[in-house]
Amino acid sequence: MSLYAAITYTHDVDWTAPEQAEEMGEYAAFGQAAAAIMRGGAALFPTATATTVRAEGKGGEVVVSDGPYAETKEVLTGFFLLECTDLDHAIQVAATIPAAWNGAVEVRPVIPMG
Template sequence: MTQYAAIIYSHDGDWTSPEEAETTKAYAEFSENQAAVIRGGAALHPTSTATVVKVAGGRGGDVLTTDGPFVEAREVLSGFYLIEADDLDSAVAIAAQIPGAWDGAVELRPVIQFG
């Protein structure tokens, strides 16, 4: 079986707020229904809580940080699942059930297994 990162792009919401209760319930149902193939995952706080880190001049250079989102976008990285599937078609079928795919997008990327 192959592991896939199911990277969720959706609106920039605060998943802990009461306004997102219906959506978080849908994610809980997905997680329960797909527990056999989920190997990990997490929701992310809104982009307003982000800190962007860069190293000027490459390794060993000055560390620069910027608060908040790097770019304005309608859809942002809002969370991910690590899923296991027999093949890409199976992974697509699973990803289509992630609520973020209904009004945003889910990017599937095979995971490289080191060691």
């Protein structure tokens, strides 16, 4: 079994807002269906809450700016960490994530660290 990050790109909303309850219910249903292979995940607050950090080289001046790195129609809104048999299995599972229906899900193998 390998680990895959299923990174969600959707419209930029506050997932804690009451008007997102129906869609969050779809994500909860996905979470229940994929519970056997899910190893983690989280939704992210809107990009307006983001802080971008850059360093001018190792040990250099730190530059901090409000907001996301780039403005796009679809933004990084969350991720799931899935333990799947192979990439084909990860793709099959990613297609059931609600973000795939009206946005995109990027699937990437995870490099084990330590």
